[in-house]
Structure formats: C-alpha cells, structure tokens
Amino acid sequence: MATEAEAEAEAEAGEYYPLFETRRARGRFIYIIFSLSLFVGICFIWVYRVSHIPREGEDGKWAWIGLLCVDLWFGLYWLLRHPFRWNPVFRQPFRHILSQRYEKKLPRVDMFVCTADPGIEPPVMVINTVLSLMAYDYPKEKLSVYLSDDAASDITFYALLEASIFAKHWLPFCKKFKVEPTSPAAYFKAIASSSHTNQHAQQFQAIKKLYQDMESRIENACKVGQVPHEVHSKHKGFSQWDSYSSRHDHDTIIQILLDGRDSSAEDVEGNVMPILVYLAREKRPQVAHNFKAGAMNALIRVSSTISNGEIILNVDCDMYSNNSQSLRDALCFFMDEVKGHEIAFVQTPQCFENVTKNDLYGGAMPVCYELEFHGMDGLGGSMYIGTGCFHRRDILCGRKFNYQCRNAWNEYKNIDHMKEENLHKLEEKSKTLASCTYEENTSWGEEMGLLYGCAVEDLITGLSIKFRGWKSVYYNPERRAFLGVAPTTLPETLVQHKRWSEGGFQIQLSKYGSAWYGWGSISPGLQMAYCYYNLWVLQALPTLYYCIIPSLYLLKGIPLFPQMSSPWLIPYAYVMLGDSSYCLLEFLWSGGTIQGWWNDTRMWLYKRTSSYLFAFVDVILKRFGFSESGFVVSAKVAEENVSQRYEKEVMEFGDSSPMLTLLATLAFLNLFCLVGALLNQVFIREGGLRIYETMTLQVLLSGVLVLINLPVYQGLYLRKDKGRLPKSVAVKSTVLALSACVLFVAIS
Ligand SMILES: O=c1ccn([C@@H]2O[C@H](COP(=O)(O)OP(=O)(O)O[C@H]3O[C@H](CO)[C@@H](O)[C@H](O)[C@H]3O)[C@@H](O)[C@H]2O)c(=O)[nH]1
Numbered sequence: 001m002a003t004e005a006e007a008e009a010e011a012e013a014g015e016y017y018p019l020f021e022t023r024r025a026r027g028r029f030i031y032i033i034f035s036l037s038l039f040v041g042i043c044f045i046w047v048y049r050v051s052h053i054p055r056e057g058e059d060g061k062w063a064w065i066g067l068l069c070v071d072l073w074f075g076l077y078w079l080l081r082h083p084f085r086w087n088p089v090f091r092q093p094f095r096h097i098l099s100q101r102y103e104k105k106l107p108r109v110d111m112f113v114c115t116a117d118p119g120i121e122p123p124v125m126v127i128n129t130v131l132s133l134m135a136y137d138y139p140k141e142k143l144s145v146y147l148s149d150d151a152a153s154d155i156t157f158y159a160l161l162e163a164s165i166f167a168k169h170w171l172p173f174c175k176k177f178k179v180e181p182t183s184p185a186a187y188f189k190a191i192a193s194s195s196h197t198n199q200h201a202q203q204f205q206a207i208k209k210l211y212q213d214m215e216s217r218i219e220n221a222c223k224v225g226q227v228p229h230e231v232h233s234k235h236k237g238f239s240q241w242d243s244y245s246s247r248h249d250h251d252t253i254i255q256i257l258l259d260g261r262d263s264s265a266e267d268v269e270g271n272v273m274p275i276l277v278y279l280a281r282e283k284r285p286q287v288a289h290n291f292k293a294g295a296m297n298a299l300i301r302v303s304s305t306i307s308n309g310e311i312i313l314n315v316d317c318d319m320y321s322n323n324s325q326s327l328r329d330a331l332c333f334f335m336d337e338v339k340g341h342e343i344a345f346v347q348t349p350q351c352f353e354n355v356t357k358n359d360l361y362g363g364a365m366p367v368c369y370e371l372e373f374h375g376m377d378g379l380g381g382s383m384y385i386g387t388g389c390f391h392r393r394d395i396l397c398g399r400k401f402n403y404q405c406r407n408a409w410n411e412y413k414n415i416d417h418m419k420e421e422n423l424h425k426l427e428e429k430s431k432t433l434a435s436c437t438y439e440e441n442t443s444w445g446e447e448m449g450l451l452y453g454c455a456v457e458d459l460i461t462g463l464s465i466k467f468r469g470w471k472s473v474y475y476n477p478e479r480r481a482f483l484g485v486a487p488t489t490l491p492e493t494l495v496q497h498k499r500w501s502e503g504g505f506q507i508q509l510s511k512y513g514s515a516w517y518g519w520g521s522i523s524p525g526l527q528m529a530y531c532y533y534n535l536w537v538l539q540a541l542p543t544l545y546y547c548i549i550p551s552l553y554l555l556k557g558i559p560l561f562p563q564m565s566s567p568w569l570i571p572y573a574y575v576m577l578g579d580s581s582y583c584l585l586e587f588l589w590s591g592g593t594i595q596g597w598w599n600d601t602r603m604w605l606y607k608r609t610s611s612y613l614f615a616f617v618d619v620i621l622k623r624f625g626f627s628e629s630g631f632v633v634s635a636k637v638a639e640e641n642v643s644q645r646y647e648k649e650v651m652e653f654g655d656s657s658p659m660l661t662l663l664a665t666l667a668f669l670n671l672f673c674l675v676g677a678l679l680n681q682v683f684i685r686e687g688g689l690r691i692y693e694t695m696t697l698q699v700l701l702s703g704v705l706v707l708i709n710l711p712v713y714q715g716l717y718l719r720k721d722k723g724r725l726p727k728s729v730a731v732k733s734t735v736l737a738l739s740a741c742v743l744f745v746a747i748s
C-alpha cells in the first residue's frame with residue numbers, strides 16, 4: 001500500500017495514479033459574455049424604472065415604485081445564480097486502483113437508514129432499502145446497517161427481522177449473479193422474467209418466491225396492524241414493546257439482529273453478513289426529539305459502540321442503493337493520498353425512481369443536480385442534502401480541519417476487543433446512548449453531530465462542516481447511486497418545499513448565514529451559491545407582486561411597462577427572451593424535456609407564491625415564539641387512483657388547503673383581468689388595437705399566467721375525478737378574485 005510520502009514520491013517521479021480525477025467544464029467564456037450582455041439589459045431596465053416614475057397626480061405612481069423595488073431585487077438575486085456556472089467540475093473515481101492499493105485496508109462503513117412513520121413509509125419499502133445497502137460489493141464484515149425507527153413500530157421491527165432472514169439468501173444471490181440494483185423489489189420489477197442461464201432462472205424463481213412470501217407476510221401484518229402471533233412469541237426482541245405506550249412516549253428499543261461476531265449471522269453459503277441493528281431512540285412527550293437530526297445523532301452514538309465505522313453513509317428510508325459500486329467509488333475520494341485528507345463528505349444526487357417523463361411537479365430538479373451542484377463542487381464542495389451522502393465519522397462529530405490529520409487512514413480503529421462482550425451487554429450499553437436525556441448539557445446538536453433547530457438539518461450541518469475548514473465532493477455517477485420516491489401530489493410537493501425554504505431562511509438568519517462568519521473558510525462564490533438557495537423565501541412577495549399588480553392595472557388600463565414603439569422595450573424583450581431561452585437550454589441539456597420545462601416553470605411559480613410565502617410567515621412567527629418547529633414527513637405511497645393520475649401526469653390537488661386557495665385565487669385573478677381588459681377594449685373603448693400597443697407586456701404577462709394555470713381551471717371546473725380541486729376552493733377563490741378586481745376598479 002502506498003503511504004502518503006510514497007504517493008508523493010511516485011507523483012514526483014511521474015508514475016503516481018490518483019484515486020480520482022477532476023475535470024472542468026468547457027465553454028465558460030461564452031456563458032460569461034452572454035450573462036454580461038443580460039446584465040446590461042437588466043441595468044437598462046433599472047434605468048427605465050428610475051427615469052420613468054409617474055409624476056405626482058399621474059396614475060400608477062406607487063405601483064411603479066413597487067415594480068422598481070421588485071425589479072431591483074430580481075436583478076440582484078439573478079446575480080447570485082452565477083457562481084454556480086463559473087467553474088463546474090466533474091469527478092471520476094478509479095475504483096480498480098482503490099482495490100489494488102487498499103483492498104485489505106478498506107475502512108468499516110456504518111450505514112444509517114431513517115424512517116418515521118410506517119403508515120406513509122411502508123416497512124416493505126424500508127427493508128428493501130436496508131437489503132440494497134447490505135448487498136454492497138464490499139467486505140461484508142466491514143459493513144453495518146442501522147435502521148432508526150422514529151415511530152418505534154413493532155411492525156417495522158418485524159419487517160426488519162424478516163429481512164435479516166431473507167438476507168441470508170439474498171446476499172449470496174446478489175454476489176453470484178452480480179445483481180443490480182440490489183433492492184429486491186426494484187430488481188424483480190426490472191427483470192420481470194429471467195432470460196439468463198438455466199441455473200440463474202431456477203435460482204431467480206426460487207428467490208423471487210421467497211421475497212414475495214416475505215412481502216405478503218409483512219403487508220399482511222401492516223394491514224391487520226399486528227405482528228403474527230407465533231413470531232411475536234418466538235423472538236425476544238418484541239418484549240421491548242411491553243412498556244411501550246405511544247410513539248411519542250417509550251424507552252429506547254434496540255436489537256442487534258445480525259452480528260458477525262455471532263455464528264448464527266452467516267448467510268446460507270457460510271459467509272459473514274453485515275451487522276444489522278434496529279433502533280428506536282427513547283422518546284418522551286416533554287423532551288424535544290429534534291426529528292431526523294436527533295435520530296441521526298442517536299445512531300452516531302449507538303453505532304460507535306457497536307461497529308464504529310470510520311465512514312458513515314446516510315440515506316432516507318426510500319433511497320435504495322441502485323449501484324453496488326458507489327460505496328467503493330466514494331472511498332476513492334476519501335482515501336486519495338493527495339487530496340483525500342481534506343474531504344469531509346461525498347454527496348451523490350437525490351434521484352427518483354418514480355418521476356414521470358415530463359415531471360409534472362418538478363421533483364427531479366435536473367439543473368440543480370446536473371449543473372448547479374457541480375458548480376458548487378468547483379467552488380469548494382457541494383451541500384449535504386440529507387440522503388445519499390458518505391461522511392467521515394470524526395468530522396461529522398465535530399472535528400476541525402488541520403493539516404496534521406493526513407495520515408489518519410493508517411490508524412484504523414480496532415473493534416476486536418468487543419468480541420467477547422456479549423450482545424446483550426452491548427445493547428444495554430447502547431440504550432443509555434439513545435436515551436432522551438443523554439444530550440443534556442452536551443454539545444450534541446450544536447457542535448457535534450447534526451445540528452438542531454433548523455428545518456433542513458442536512459444543509460446547515462454540511463455548511464457548519466465547511467466552516468470548520470473541510471471540503472466536500474459531489475459525485476454524480478452515470479449509473480445512479482440511489483433512487484428514491486418523489487412526492488406525487490401538488491399539496492405534498494408544496495409542503496416539502498415549504499420545509500426546505502423555511503430551513504434555508506433559518507440558516508440565513510443564523511450565524512451560518514452571515515458573510516463574515518464564514519469569511520476565509522468558504523469562498524465568496526460558495527457563499528453566494530448558498531445564499532441563492534437560502535433566500536428562496538424572499539422571492540415570494542416580489543413574485544406575488546408581479547402576479548397581481550400588473551394584471552390589475554391592465555384591467556384598469558394603466559400601463560406599467562414600455563409601449564411597443566418605445567426603444568425601452570428592447571432591454572425587456574432581450575432579458576426575458578434571453579433568460580428564458582437560456583434556462584430552457586440548460587434544462588434540456590440536463591436531461592429534461594420541453595414540456596418538463598413548462599411544468600417546472602409552473603412549479604417555480606407555485607412554490608414561490610405559496611410554499612415560500614407560508615414558509616416566510618412561519619419563520620417570522622417562530623422567531624417571535626408563536627409557532628413550533630415540525631417536520632411533515634412526505635408520503636412515499638399513494639392510493640391506487642392517485643398514482644394512476646400521477647402516471648398520466650394529471651395534476652393532483654386533492655384537498656382544500658390555504659395554499660391551494662391562494663394559487664387558485666391568483667389563477668382567477670389573472671383570468672378575470674385578462675378577459676376584463678379585452679372585453680373593455682372591444683366593447684367599451686372601441687379603441688381598436690390600443691391595448692396591444694400600450695400594454696403589450698402586461699397582456700403578455702397575464703396571458704402567460706393564464707396559460708400556465710390551465711390545470712387549475714381544469715381542476716376547478718372541468719374535472720370529475722377525486723384529484724380535482726374541491727368545490728369549496730372553487731367558490732372561495734372565485735369570490736376572492738372577483739372581489740379583488742371589482743374593488744380595485746371601484747376604488748379609483
Ligand atoms: O422525525 C423524523 C422525521 C423524518 N425522519 C426521516 O427523514 C427522512 C426524510 O424525510 P422525508 O419526509 O422523505 O423528507 P424529504 O423532504 O424527502 O427529505 C429531504 O429533506 C430533509 C430535510 O428537510 C432531509 O432530512 C432529507 O434527508 C432529504 O432527503 C425520512 O427517511 C424520514 O423517515 C425521521 O427519521 N424522523
């Protein structure tokens with residue numbers, strides 16, 4: 001094995017091969033020229049706004065001043081978008097070199113899966129994730145999987161118990177036939193019938209049957225809400241539920257289901273299996289449990305006594321491993337002799353198995369993962385996004401960066417001394433580590449582990465690691481590393497984005513949001529990039545302004561933009577056309593479709609006018625102590641007819657919520673204004689084409705808003721299915737929009 005000194009000597013002699021390589025994107029020059037020209041356009045718009053403010057007594061003075069502020073803000077925010085595009089980098093790990101150099105010295109890896117609600121995160125899905133991780137192509141004695149169950153559900157525990165038995169067949173099968181993906185459900189779905197060799201076909205059928213039997217047992221247990229009697233009495237683990245009173249009030253429940261130190265934990269071919277642990281940390285109603293961050297911190301502590309892997313992989317319960325090599329790939333970054341010592345975590349993109357072709361709810365965020373994250377990587381490292389991320393344990397636990405820590409890889413921690421310790425003792429010891437009083441008067445949640453008090457614990461934790469001097473890597477392999485489930489309804493998507501944007505804003509208001517706190521530890525470009533995400537909520541009011549004011553003034557016949565014949569129209573046209581074509585091209589380049597881009601634009605509007613607005617209000621309320629933090633877990637399953645509509649890309653509204661009422665009101669407001677203005681023009685003013693001449697941009701703006709809202713009008717009045725907008729929303733929004741229009745016209 002090459003030590004670092006040897007590696008450097010090799011490198012000097014010109015024979016050294018690094019464990020990974022970094023490529024830079026080309027064509028940046030063209031981009032810079034183009035954005036400079038756009039910026040000039042934006043400046044012209046600003047100049048126009050300032051120099052054409054209506055005089056005292058003229059119509060629309062205040063609306064104009066409002067537009068000036070909004071245009072200023074949009075222009076400044078637009079600037080924040082650039083650092084992402086300055087220097088995108090692409091990483092390529094070399095895992096064959098890793099095997100050559102380090103096969104015997106590979107570190108232990110602890111993998112954490114978090115689940116919180118068996119109702120919306122079905123146990124079958126959770127164990128598929130667990131099984132996919134257990135089957136990584138990696139020395140099994142060095143792997144451990146921990147499942148944290150924040151619902152402390154005995155059915156999830158039962159499912160994991162079943163999985164531990166099924167794994168004994170599944171792991172050797174995966175190894176023998178190089179199965180990919182290693183999540184049984186995904187694999188059987190991908191390969192409906194086996195066309196391989198005879199031997200494979202036979203074993204394929206056998207293992208498929210085993211899986212299906214297990215699946216139906218677990219689903220059955222979920223349906224009746226009870227663990228089968230004979231299993232319950234046979235396994236001692238269930239006795240831990242004797243003192244259980246509710247999911248918010250119970251002792252720590254921990255069970256080591258498989259442990260290589262115990263001979264019963266061998267697969268059917270006599271190979272060692274990964275360690276497998278179930279954990280439900282203690283919960284008490286009066287003690288804050290800090291949601292996923294709390295669960296992760298309990299996992300970090302408990303795993304430190306059981307396996308203490310140097311590397312920690314963290315996934316959400318729906319994110320199964322889709323690439324059995326990605327673990328080795330990630331290690332190439334950490335173990336690289338020249339650069340590895342400064343890398344704290346390796347993040348893979350969050351990709352989804354269930355996004356449809358045109359991605360109705362914009363869940364895939366292709367530009368984000370195919371471009372912006374590469375850009376952040378070039379600026380010093382992408383964000384930690386909570387799932388599909390490999391961490392170094394000590395750094396996650398708060399270690400600061402210093403140059404001495406280079407050789408840490410050679411000092412592997414030995415866990416052999418625990419061999420004699422019997423499992424039961426180990427479990428008892430771990431229980432105190434997961435108790436809800438353990439963290440009292442410690443720095444867990446502040447300097448150690450994942451940070452508390454923020455709706456995006458992942459982002460803030462990643463940022464705090466950066467501030468301690470570390471770098472990170474964004475690794476986007478061709479074969480997706482993980483696949484999960486994206487929300488399949490509009491309300492769920494909006495709620496998820498509310499949580500995200502709220503979290504971002506919380507970061508911005510915390511010490512991590514300030515430019516001076518991070519000065520020197522992260523580059524100004526990266527600061528700007530983080531701001532771009534963290535300031536989402538501040539888009540809400542300006543966007544609402546643009547959706548409401550120009551349309552109302554259109555109805556009243558007061559122009560707020562340059563006329564067709566005015567030269568000031570040129571910068572407007574250039575900026576609007578230039579920017580949207582650029583965004584469209586980027587979207588297509590990232591793998592999206594044209595229809596997908598249109599859908600994404602709609603979601604962009606909806607998120608800004610509902611999620612971000614509600615998040616903004618919530619952050620303010622929380623600041624003044626009027627509201628408490630929460631974590632609305634997104635559902636990973638949908639009813640049959642809901643998923644059918646999802647497959648057909650028909651928008652699912654489903655229930656009445658203030659967010660939907662707001663969206664529908666805006667949709668109607670624009671429809672009424674547009675129709676009102678046109679009627680007014682034709683019947684009352686008889687001015688011929690005047691409106692097109694004086695208010696082209698306002699007509700266009702309302703027109704686009706009406707077009708983009710087509711699914712809302714359909715959902716309100718044309719559809720009959722259950723996913724339509726409820727009647728109550730239809731009534732409320734129509735009345736609200738109509739009265740806004742009437743009032744506005746009447747007031748003057
Ligand atoms: O009290 C809780 C709440 C949630 N979770 C788990 O956290 C994960 C993420 O929850 P999900 O509802 O799927 O949220 P998403 O919005 O899809 O998650 C993204 O955003 C979250 C932060 O808002 C991050 O924690 C996630 O890792 C990231 O994938 C799931 O496995 C949950 O089981 C817990 O363990 N305990």
Ligand SMILES: [Mn+2]
Pocket residue numbers: 316318484485634
């Ligand atoms: Mn999720």
